[in-house]
Amino acid sequence: MRLVELTATENYGYQAFRMMGFHRHQDCFRSKPSDQVKAPFPTAGMPDNFTLGFITATNELAGVVSFEREGQTRQKFRHKGLLFGMYVAEEYSGQHLGRLLLEETIRRVRLVSDIEQINLTVIATNHRARSLYEKLGFTSFAYEKNALKDGDMYYDEEQMVLFL
Template identity: 40%
Template sequence: MDQTHDLTIRILQPEDAESYIALRLEALQQNPEAFLTTYEEMRQDPNMLETWRARLKPTADLFTVGTFMGRSLIGVATLRRESHLKLRHKASLVGVYFTPAQRGRGSAKMLISHLIEIARKQEGLEQIHLTVASDNLPAVSLYAALGFTRFGTEKNALKYDGVYQDEDYMTLFL
């Protein structure tokens, strides 16, 4: 657990599901272009609380780190390690979101740095991959500052409301 200026960074647990759901729904409304799931798709789950309690149960291969300001969850990032034997040396950074009022203050860098430090301790894990909207320059800059390098761009990777979104592929070698 990392604590700085009323911020606490820790791995989320099933009991954090309500806070996570609220932040995730905000993310899907604020930045729909940044996520595969839509707000409408997430809202369709009649057992949303139970679904997210199960998903937030951390394992060595899948966990979500959150930043709290006091009791409020303000940012999240998930690390998902590959399960196939030939891919076990890789993991993906997904579901990164910070509430707009907290962006540009260094909190996201602290959160992802914390996640990277946890990843470095995992035996045999060598790389973290991510995709990021090519035009999301603050996020691209943040990942570059943390040591991620771009190795490709997928044109028209996502399509939402008739608008295409290119995505950059980035990796960090641990």
């Protein structure tokens, strides 16, 4: 298995991989599959805006994560970045791919001298994800009850930050 930076043109089936995740674990994502059908590739492949993925020996995705600097058009937000789109396929669970994706993301962001913090949002009931984020130094700074509504089901969200 190898860790690579994904791009809009070399993405190893990113969209299909994400759609599989949405269908398998709708309770872990902030959007529905139908919201993502025509979504463009999420990042531009720059030091402050990238997507990483683990590729199997058969060139299939096993896990992904994206990062982008906030404030692309607003200077007062440029000291922050957003970690999003984190997903590891269940068949690769327990292999520490999520941890490795996060560690590499944090390492890369630290190379960008003027980013001071990484923010993320996690569904509050996603205990495995929250635990992993906490192990890597993220702390909670906000909790929103009923942040998401899917039919008649509500999901709470927690916002977390890692100060670099």
